[in-house]
Amino acid sequence: MDHLKAVFVEEATDLIGELEKSLLALGQTINSPAIEQVFRVMHTLKGNSAMFGFDAMSECTHQLETVYDLVRTDRMDFSEAILDVTLASVDHLRHLLTDAGLADARLRANHVRLLDQIGALSQLSAPAEIPPEAHPSPVRTGYLVFRPHPAIMVNGSNLLFLLDELHALGDCRVNAHSRHIPPLEELSVETCYIHWDAYLATAASEASIREVFLFVEDVSDLEIHWVSEGNLLVNEQFVAHLEEQYLTGQEVNIKELQAYVNQLLAIIREKTLAQYPGAKEVDPRGQRETGAVSTIRVASDKLDDLMNLVSELLTTQARLNLIAADSAQSELVAVAENIEKISRQLSDSTFSICLVPLESMLTRFQRLVRDLSAELGKEVRFAAEGTDTELDKTLIESLTDPLLHIFRNSIDHGIENPEVRMAGGKPRQGTITLKASYAGNHVLIQIQDDGAGLDQEKIRAKAVSKGLVPAGAVLNEKEVCDLIFQPGFSTAEKVTGVSGRGVGMDVVRRKIADVRGEVSVTSQRYVGTTITLKLPLTISIIDGLLVRIADTHFVIPLAVVDKCYETNHALLTNTFSNLVVLDGQQVPFFYLRTEFDVPENGPAIEQMVVVRHEGRRIGLTVDAIVGEYQAVLKPLGRLYKHLSILSGATILGDGTVALVVDTGQLIRECSPPVLQMAR
Amino acid sequence: MKEEITLSLDSYLSFRLEDETFAVNVGKVLEILEVPHLTKVPRSPEYLRGVINLRGTVLPVIDTRVKFGLSATRFTVDTCVVVLNINVENDKLVIGALVDAVQEVLEIGEDQIKPSPSLGSKYQSEFIRGMVKMEEQFIMLLNIDRVFSTDELTVVKESSGDLTH
Numbered sequence: 001m002d003h004l005k006a007v008f009v010e011e012a013t014d015l016i017g018e019l020e021k022s023l024l025a026l027g028q029t030i031n032s033p034a035i036e037q038v039f040r041v042m043h044t045l046k047g048n049s050a051m052f053g054f055d056a057m058s059e060c061t062h063q064l065e066t067v068y069d070l071v072r073t074d075r076m077d078f079s080e081a082i083l084d085v086t087l088a089s090v091d092h093l094r095h096l097l098t099d100a101g102l103a104d105a106r107l108r109a110n111h112v113r114l115l116d117q118i119g120a121l122s123q124l125s126a127p128a129e130i131p132p133e134a135h136p137s138p139v140r141t142g143y144l145v146f147r148p149h150p151a152i153m154v155n156g157s158n159l160l161f162l163l164d165e166l167h168a169l170g171d172c173r174v175n176a177h178s179r180h181i182p183p184l185e186e187l188s189v190e191t192c193y194i195h196w197d198a199y200l201a202t203a204a205s206e207a208s209i210r211e212v213f214l215f216v217e218d219v220s221d222l223e224i225h226w227v228s229e230g231n232l233l234v235n236e237q238f239v240a241h242l243e244e245q246y247l248t249g250q251e252v253n254i255k256e257l258q259a260y261v262n263q264l265l266a267i268i269r270e271k272t273l274a275q276y277p278g279a280k281e282v283d284p285r286g287q288r289e290t291g292a293v294s295t296i297r298v299a300s301d302k303l304d305d306l307m308n309l310v311s312e313l314l315t316t317q318a319r320l321n322l323i324a325a326d327s328a329q330s331e332l333v334a335v336a337e338n339i340e341k342i343s344r345q346l347s348d349s350t351f352s353i354c355l356v357p358l359e360s361m362l363t364r365f366q367r368l369v370r371d372l373s374a375e376l377g378k379e380v381r382f383a384a385e386g387t388d389t390e391l392d393k394t395l396i397e398s399l400t401d402p403l404l405h406i407f408r409n410s411i412d413h414g415i416e417n418p419e420v421r422m423a424g425g426k427p428r429q430g431t432i433t434l435k436a437s438y439a440g441n442h443v444l445i446q447i448q449d450d451g452a453g454l455d456q457e458k459i460r461a462k463a464v465s466k467g468l469v470p471a472g473a474v475l476n477e478k479e480v481c482d483l484i485f486q487p488g489f490s491t492a493e494k495v496t497g498v499s500g501r502g503v504g505m506d507v508v509r510r511k512i513a514d515v516r517g518e519v520s521v522t523s524q525r526y527v528g529t530t531i532t533l534k535l536p537l538t539i540s541i542i543d544g545l546l547v548r549i550a551d552t553h554f555v556i557p558l559a560v561v562d563k564c565y566e567t568n569h570a571l572l573t574n575t576f577s578n579l580v581v582l583d584g585q586q587v588p589f590f591y592l593r594t595e596f597d598v599p600e601n602g603p604a605i606e607q608m609v610v611v612r613h614e615g616r617r618i619g620l621t622v623d624a625i626v627g628e629y630q631a632v633l634k635p636l637g638r639l640y641k642h643l644s645i646l647s648g649a650t651i652l653g654d655g656t657v658a659l660v661v662d663t664g665q666l667i668r669e670c671s672p673p674v675l676q677m678a679r
Numbered sequence: 680m681k682e683e684i685t686l687s688l689d690s691y692l693s694f695r696l697e698d699e700t701f702a703v704n705v706g707k708v709l710e711i712l713e714v715p716h717l718t719k720v721p722r723s724p725e726y727l728r729g730v731i732n733l734r735g736t737v738l739p740v741i742d743t744r745v746k747f748g749l750s751a752t753r754f755t756v757d758t759c760v761v762v763l764n765i766n767v768e769n770d771k772l773v774i775g776a777l778v779d780a781v782q783e784v785l786e787i788g789e790d791q792i793k794p795s796p797s798l799g800s801k802y803q804s805e806f807i808r809g810m811v812k813m814e815e816q817f818i819m820l821l822n823i824d825r826v827f828s829t830d831e832l833t834v835v836k837e838s839s840g841d842l843t844h
Contacts, residue, residue, distance in 0.1 A: 312735060552719050596721030636720070636730065638772065639739045643723060649730055649737040657718040657730050657737055 008052045009097050015041050016097075017363065020090050023083060024366045028381075030078050038086070039068040045093070056111055057096040063118040064089060070122060085117045087367075139170065139203045141232040143257060145223040147195040152219040154190055163196065165212045170202030171233045175246045197252060199242060201231035225254050227261045238264055300393065303354055307540060310343075310350045311632040314541070315651050317343045318629075322653035344630075347541065355390035358436045358445070361400055362387055365407055369432060372411045379418050379429040380411055389436035391443055395535060398515050399445075402508040406447050406531050407432065409504065414451030414529050424526060426450065442559065445533040454523035456480050463489065481521045485509045516542075516557075516647050518664060520614075544650075546629040546658065547609060547622040550598045553658035554622070555631045555650055556609055560663050562617055564625055565608040572606065572621060580619060582610065589619030590670045613667045620663070631660055645669055691785045693818055694761065694778040697749055700818045702785060702811070707823050709762040709773065711781055714754055725751065728777060733762065740775040741827060752777045766824045774827060785818070787811050792820060 022037045042065040050058035064086060070076040092114055095107055102108040144166075148159060163174050174196055181193040200209070206224055213222050232238045241260065245252065317339055324336035366382050373380035391399070415421075415430035422428055435446040456477065463469045463483045475483075483489060487506040509519045517535040536542065536559070544555035545564075565582050572580065572591055579586045587610060593602050608619045631650035636643065636659075647662040691702040692711075717729040717740060726745035730737050740760060744752045752758060757780035765772050792809035808820040 315735060552721075598721075634737045636737060637739050638767075638770075639727060639741075639774070640720060640723060640730075643720065645722060646720070649718070651732050651735060651737070655732050656716045657732050659718065659720060659730075 005052050008048055008054075012045060012048065012057075012097055013094075015045055016090055016093050019045075019093075020087070020367065021363050023086055023090065024363065024370065026078065027083055027370065032072070035068060035072055035078065039065065039072050042068055054096060054100045056100065056102050057093060060089060060093065060096070060111065060114065060118070063115060063122070067118060067122050076122075082121055085114070085121060087370075089114055089118070138229065139201055139231050140226050141199065141201045141228045141230065141261075142206075142209075143225045143227050143252070143254065144198040144200055144209070145195070145252075146198065146213065146220060147222075148192045148216065148220040150191045150193070152192045152216060157216050157219075159192070159216075162212055162216065163198075166198060166200060166209075169204045169209065169212070170200055171231055172198055172200045172202075173233060173239070173242060174198040175242075177251075199233060201233045223254075225258070227258055228265060232261065232264075235264065235268065303393065306350055307354060310347045311540060313343050314347060314630060314632050318653035319655070320653075351392070351537075351541070354393045356393045356396050357387065358389050358391060358396070358434075359384075359387040361396060361403070362434075364400065365403065365434065368404060368407055369411060372408065373415070373430075376412065377417065378411065378415050380415050381429050381431045382434075383431060384434045384436075386436040387434070389438060389443055389445075391535065392537065392540070394540075395515055398511065399533075399535070402511045402533075403445070403447070405504060405508050410447060410449040410451065410529065410531075414449040414453075416452050420452075439534070443535045443537060445535065446530055447533075448528060448530045450528040453525040453527055453529055454481055454484070454521070455525065459483050478522075481523055484521065485519065513644070513662075513665065516662065540633050542631050542633060542660065544629050544631045544660065545609065546626040546631075546652075547607070548624045548626055549592055549596060549622050552596075552598075553626065553652060553656065555629060555658050555660045556611065556620070556663060557660070558628065560611045560613070562610045562612050565610065565619075567606050567608045567621070569602055569604050569606050573600075580608065582608065582619070585617070587617050587619045589621060590667065591621050593621070593623075595666075595670050611663045611667075613664060618667055620666075629658075631658070633660060689786055689788055691787050691818075691820065692761070693782040693785055694759070695780045695782060696744055696747055696778060700782065700816060702787070702818050702820050703761075703763070703823045704820075705784060707763050707765065709764050712760040712762065712775070714758050714760055714777070728752070731760070731775060733773075733775070736773075738762070738773060738775050740777060743776045743778055746826065752779065755779070757781075763823060763827065765827050767827075772827075776827070785811075785813065787820070795819065 019038060019041045022034045022041070025031075026034045026038070042061045046058050046061040046065055049055075049061065067076070067082060067086075071078050071082070092107075092110055095104075096102075096111075099107055102111055146162075152159065166172055166174065175198070177195050177197065178193070180195075181187065187193075202209070206226075209224060210217075210222065213220065238261075241264075317336075320336050321340060324333045327333070362384055365384075369380050369382040410432050415432070416424070416426075418428045421430065431450050433446075433448040435444075435448065437444050459480050460469075460475065460483075463480075463486065464471050464473075466488060468483060468486050468489065469475065484505045485508075489504075489506065505519075512519050512533055512535070515535065517533055519531065519533055521529065521531050523529040536557075542555070543558040545558055545561050547554050547556060563582075567580060567582075572589070578588055578590070580589050581587070589608060592598075593600055602621075603623055607622050607625045609622060609625070610617050610619050612618075629650075629652075633648040634650060636646060636649050640646070645662055645666040646659050647665075648660045649657050650660055652658050688704060688706045690705040692705050692708050693700050693702040695701075712731075712733075715731050717731055719729040720727065726742050728740045728742045728751075730739055732738070742752050744750065759778055759781045760775040761778055761781065762773065762775050765774060791811050793811070795807040795810050806822055806826050808822045811818045811820060
């Protein structure tokens with residue numbers, strides 16, 4: 001039972017999440033599928049929670065279900081008030097999952113208050129109860145024979161009107177049987193020689209069909225035979241059969257007809273089954289989910305384990321390659337190559353399993369934008385693009401906080417009050433857009449707002465007063481913008497509950513740097529601000545360039561490597577400007593032997609790895625380039641956590657450890673203080 | 680519970696630094712290695728000698744001599760890495776400690792341990808659990824968690840800050 005309860009809690013959490021999503025969608029555009037969805041979720045939650053003894057929850061969802069039922073059946077208009085109460089209830093329901101018995105007094109008070117509010121909502125609707133509509137009966141197909149008595153026309157009935165009325169009841173095919181019409185000289189105009197038979201597919205009852213012929217009841221015979229469920233007249237085969245039979249002019253034998261129909265139905269059923277296997281099992285819930293990819297739930301620990309095993313495999317495989325390369329056995333080499341191929345495929349598909357679309361975190365942002373803008377008296381619309389962009393699961397987890405922070409900043413500092421916006425000729429409602437896209441080996445996430453933009457003067461003044469830059473420093477626009485990432489920087493004039501306590505963007509930058517990402521900001525005064533996060537696709541395995549300095553191996557991420565050159569040792573050491581001319585371009589470089597405190601006596605010919613850093617090309621000297629290497633990133637541990645120039649270590653095929661360089665951070669730290677100041 | 684058991688073990692591993700003998704409780708020792716290939720990590724403090732590959736994990740190696748104010752370890756055939764499992768701020772941390780030589784495992788009863796003299800000792804008393812006299816030689820029992828505690832190891836304290844503000 002406890003196990004089942006755990007399953008319920010898990011399911012309910014999902015359902016509540018789904019609910020929140022639909023509600024937020026409703027907040028943007030009111031559409032009936034979303035209302036239906038909310039109603040269904042409420043209904044499911046109600047049933048399940050009652051079953052597992054979550055009485056408070058069942059009570060709450062029951063009330064809400066009533067409200068949404070009214071909305072659903074157009075007896076009440078959907079309003080902001082309903083949305084607000086429902087969203088509040090969503091939070092409440094989450095709490096109820098952990099505290100089913102309302103043990104917390106505050107929770108209990110909240111529960112009562114919410115129930116009152118919901119109750120008030122349903123009172124709002126017109127109490128006039130609409131009588132429940134008679135359940136429409138399903139369509140059936142019938143065979144009708146209408147034989148008017150010869151004298152029927154004497155009392156002036158127009159039989160064709162009757163047939164028209166029959167058509168109004170549903171799909172209908174009428175055949176006239178005129179075999180009994182005599183030759184013209186014998187024909188009496190007042191006598192009816194014709195009879196009709198008709199195939200009618202209708203939802204109407206037999207009584208209502210007979211009603212059509214009510215006035216001729218006495219002077220005609222009417223036979224009605226129901227031959228099948230559903231509308232047979234849409235079946236081409238059946239219609240063709242009817243026409244064929246009509247042309248033969250024979251009277252329809254009802255027994256034969258029934259037999260034919262049964263045979264036909266059997267064929268149809270077989271065909272449908274073949275087309276949609278399992279179609280019979282489809283329940284209404286299943287139909288709603290058609291189109292969804294079939295998925296299974298897996299505990300994330302298991303995925304982590306799998307990932308670790310794959311990492312181990314890659315390390316071992318590198319070792320195998322090394323041994324195979326040294327061995328003379330060609331068979332071993334072949335096997336090693338095969339294993340390399342397979343393990344690469346295995347690692348690729350394992351990564352793809354661990355990728356999660358960005359969409360999974362969207363609800364939280366939507367909710368934040370909605371709640372916070374209301375709190376601050378601003379009007380903000382949230383838009384998202386490219387939310388199917390996928391990121392490593394662990395990356396998504398470590399992204400949530402920084403992103404939430406950026407959103408808070410955008411709403412608090414970026415978007416202006418509606419009045420200010422109107423005065424500035426902007427729409428009342430501000431917009432925050434989340435854009436995600438792939439860029440090579442990276443994922444770009446942009447948070448764009450159409451708010452006030454960064455105030456360059458204010459930032460500069462603030463930075464000077466905080467002693468972050470000297471008063472007379474010459475900074476370009478980009479450098480000023482970058483100041484917001486400095487520790488201890490905050491321009492909010494007053495501290496709100498939301499932002500402005502000075503620990504903010506610097507923490508964002510650090511958290512993003514922790515996952516080997518980069519943050520940058522661009523802004524235009526009065527137009528808006530865009531914050532861009534550049535993130536690696538995965539954080540545990542990177543393609544790198546393996547290089548050597550003295551007897552230490554380093555891995556430089558391949559994503560940042562631009563080009564490699566051979567350079568002369570003397571040329572590098574006898575320079576004041578730390579500039580080297582490569583391909584006719586002056587490239588600043590760092591002599592890593594010096595930067596890494598390795599005693600100076602590098603080889604006469606050194607290698608220069610040119611990397612891209614913030615739009616510039618920067619050279620890093622190394623003793624030798626070993627080759628490409630797929631590095632499984634291992635943490636260096638907490639003893640080295642202050643060492644930001646390395647993002648981790650990896651184990652080489654020969655069992656030694658190579659260090660993975662974070663070039664961005666390395667260049668930042670090695671830069672002379674003047675440059676650092678400008679950052 | 681398990682912790683209490685390991686701490687109540689009476690066995691101690693003794694090792695030598697320069698001319699002095701120290702000992703740690705065997706409950707803290709995971710294994711003893713010959714010095715493998717050490718990868719030096721640039722821009723790290725002197726007492727962090729580098730990292731090694733311990734069956735797939737990257738293990739930091741601490742130069743215990745530097746910790747104790749001696750010159751940096753010069754590798755000899757006797758030099759060993761003692762892999763220790765230490766507790767730092769409620770966190771388990773596995774490190775390798777370079778020692779000049781590993782000697783033996785001693786059985787030392789709690790009653791044999793004398794408090795270390797607070798005067799005249801060149802080591803701060805918080806690092807020493809006590810002293811034992813064995814065959815005309817004093818062995819210092821180390822409070823290994825304190826000796827290798829994070830505060831003493833990392834020079835740059837991580838600035839605290841959070842995103843929740």
